[in-house]
Amino acid sequence: MSINPMAYEAQFFGFTPQTCMLRVYIAFQDYLFEMMLVVERVILKKLDGLPNTKIAPSQIRKSTEKFLLFMKERFDHLFSKMEAMLLQLVLSIPTNILLPEDKAHEQYLYSKEQFQGLQSEVDQLQQQYKAEVSAGQALRAELEEQKMVQMELEKTLQWFDGLEKVCREHRTSNFKESFAFLTQLSKKLQDVLKEIDEKNKRLQKKE
Template identity: 45%
Template sequence: MAREENLPSSSLKLYETQFFGFTPQTCMLRIFSAFQDSLYDILLVVEKVCVRQLSKGDSGGPDEEALRVQARECNRKLQQFLEERFKQLFERMEALLLNKCFTVPQNVLLPEDQPHKNYPQDLQEGLKMESTLADLHKAYQAEVCAKQALEAELEEQKEVQKQLEGILTWIQELQAAWSKEGNGNFQESFRFVMESVNKLQKVTKKVLISSKNSK
């Protein structure tokens, strides 16, 4: 991973994470959690000792139960006080450790980043090659899409051509049958038939309109 410059102190410190093998922020969080756990365990022991000493050996009595409740309340307040104070100190300690201890100097490089420093031109050529490959891939995808569109259009044209050939065959067969029966010129007769069909369609349309109006 390449070294990142001019990052704020609140950054993830990715280069430091790669260098140390752990996240500095995670390390600090574990330290804080360990302190909280230790503080909780110590205060429990202190609470038991205080109750035992103040009860003067009178175990199980009402005075001991009252002392235990009072000790638990004092213990809770003490824990809250110590956690607030430690949190303030921890923020200062965290800033100091992250900036002074868990940081990698600018002159330190990881082994995998050393070739980038020794051969920067290779890195630039590699980046340029990656850019060229990306452009070629986009051009190839565009050509594939264009080819698919042309193939789809060609299939449609083949289907239309097939339908036209079928119509032409039907007309030729009709013309042959017409001539065989001796019905005169086929083209003139066909034109007359089409005119008759158009007239019939118009008459049928008028009849349907009149029928609807009468209802």
């Protein structure tokens, strides 16, 4: 059997030509063995009908095996010629023929250096994409953190608003200086809240 891998032919046929030839060889060989058994049974049947025959069945079996060996040698010799012809003329693809799925290789030819350059460019793009994904995740995490801070500040402002309302309703003079301080602090917190809100908007635009 041929030892040429014939990978391109296997791509086209869906099986290796050597596998095809091996199956054909086994099929013919099995048929040859079956025919020899049939011939042996016919001979033994004919001998049973002959009176006073001195030929034993074991002699028939030896003769059958000898003839089978002779036929197998002849068959192997003929099959090797048939295999060479089929592998060269029928089951082979000429070197100047391209399969339809490989036409792109003929249209876009690249040297080893060009391919390495393209591979390097692909690696750089992959790294850039990973960096952008990481940056996006960091921005989203920061945005969530800013939202949490914003919620806490809003709660604090609501508390100051409630305190101011209570002071107005009860007109407590003892809280005059404290109230002025709290008012200033409330304005500062409002400024911080506004700054955080603007920063959140900028982060959302970057995403």
